[in-house]
Amino acid sequence: MVRPKVGDGVSGANRADAIGRTSDQQPDFQLRGARVLIAGGTSGVGLATSRAFARAGAAHVVVGGRNPDRGEAAAKAVAAEATATSTFVAADVNTADGATGLVTSATERMGGLDIVVNSTVAPYMPVPLHNMPIEDLHSVLAQQALGTMLVCRAAIDVMRPEQSGAIVNIASDAQRVPTPGETGIGAAMAAIVTFSQTLALEAKRYGVRVNVLTPSMIVDTGSHERAMATEFSKKIFDRIAAQAHLGLTEPEDLSNAILFLASPLARRVTGQVISVNGGISIAS
Numbered sequence: 001m002v003r004p005k006v007g008d009g010v011s012g013a014n015r016a017d018a019i020g021r022t023s024d025q026q027p028d029f030q031l032r033g034a035r036v037l038i039a040g041g042t043s044g045v046g047l048a049t050s051r052a053f054a055r056a057g058a059a060h061v062v063v064g065g066r067n068p069d070r071g072e073a074a075a076k077a078v079a080a081e082a083t084a085t086s087t088f089v090a091a092d093v094n095t096a097d098g099a100t101g102l103v104t105s106a107t108e109r110m111g112g113l114d115i116v117v118n119s120t121v122a123p124y125m126p127v128p129l130h131n132m133p134i135e136d137l138h139s140v141l142a143q144q145a146l147g148t149m150l151v152c153r154a155a156i157d158v159m160r161p162e163q164s165g166a167i168v169n170i171a172s173d174a175q176r177v178p179t180p181g182e183t184g185i186g187a188a189m190a191a192i193v194t195f196s197q198t199l200a201l202e203a204k205r206y207g208v209r210v211n212v213l214t215p216s217m218i219v220d221t222g223s224h225e226r227a228m229a230t231e232f233s234k235k236i237f238d239r240i241a242a243q244a245h246l247g248l249t250e251p252e253d254l255s256n257a258i259l260f261l262a263s264p265l266a267r268r269v270t271g272q273v274i275s276v277n278g279g280i281s282i283a284s
Contacts, residue, residue: 031263032057035110038117039064039093039102039151042074045170045218046119048251049258051077053115054084056259061086062106064093093120094143099150107158115262116155118169120147125230126181137184144188149195152210156203165208166262169196170254171273173216177281189214193273200271209270211261215249216277246278253278 036053040046042065050061061078063086065071071088078086087109091102107113122143132140148169159165174182175189193212200210257276260266275281 030057031115031259032059034058034114034262035106035112036061036115036117036262037064037103037106037110037113037155038062038119039091039099039147040118040120041065041078042067042070042088044119044121045215045251045254046117047074047077049117049119049255050074050086051081052252052255052259053262054078054081054086056263057082058084058115060084060110062102062109063088064091064102064106066090066092093147093151094122096150099147100154103151103154103158112162113155113158114165116151116165116167117258117262118148118151118167120151124185126179126185128181129183132184140184141188141191144185145191145195148192152195152199156199156208159203159208160206163207165203166266167196167199167203167208167210168258168261169210169212171196171212171214173214173275173277173281175214177216197271197273204270209261209266211266211269211271212273213254213257213261214273214275214277215254216275216280217248218254219248219250243280249276249278 031053034053034057036050036058038046038050038053038061041050041061041063046063046065050063053061061084063071063074063078065074065088068088068090071090075086075088078084089102089105092098093102103113103116124140124144152167152169155165155167169192171189171192172185174186175193178186193214196210196212203210253276257274261269261274
């Protein structure tokens, strides 16, 4: 597929529609030719999403993360899925230089940027606030929320001139369902959600869409393992898991939703917060 470029007489909205269209001009779930950056793409949901974009026909997937060994392994796994080119870029997105460097490097390597997914997480053990050292609260808020905001800030500088783009941020149901032990992370997730919705309002005039996914428990991830590692949190999350009558969320459930939100099938969807939690709770 030949991707329309700025200056080819294709408007931002039409350019966004062009990615993933079939020959009869009907919207397609496929994302052929897309240039994708996954911040936090070396494991868990981020890795599952990177591989899903490769299978969906993305031209190039840049995987961002802090661990070079895990990052190189992830890039190889993504490239093995299909014909997509995959590259790992080492970056600490919790710093302005790290986030800007990741977006700049990804844009230069791919010749542009169509889709950004923020799946950055930091180790967090559920604990009542009175048991949390007071100095830890600052790091919880910064490490859980700041990376997503900084990457979005850097990406907007690339997407605005192109008059198109899709950003999908991952937060958590902790932002709307108070859960013992999640005072800090709940505040951080609420910050991501409000930030994303406000950015969606600002960016829509430039053809850029911004949406948020809020899972609850995600099995087969480090976060789930940590949550089940102590008696306090295991008791809480076992009770929560019993409400997941559709099944506990897996990384692939998130990656499928991300592909939809990034694709032309969701071309009119922006500023939305979608909970993927197997029925644990119903969004209000």
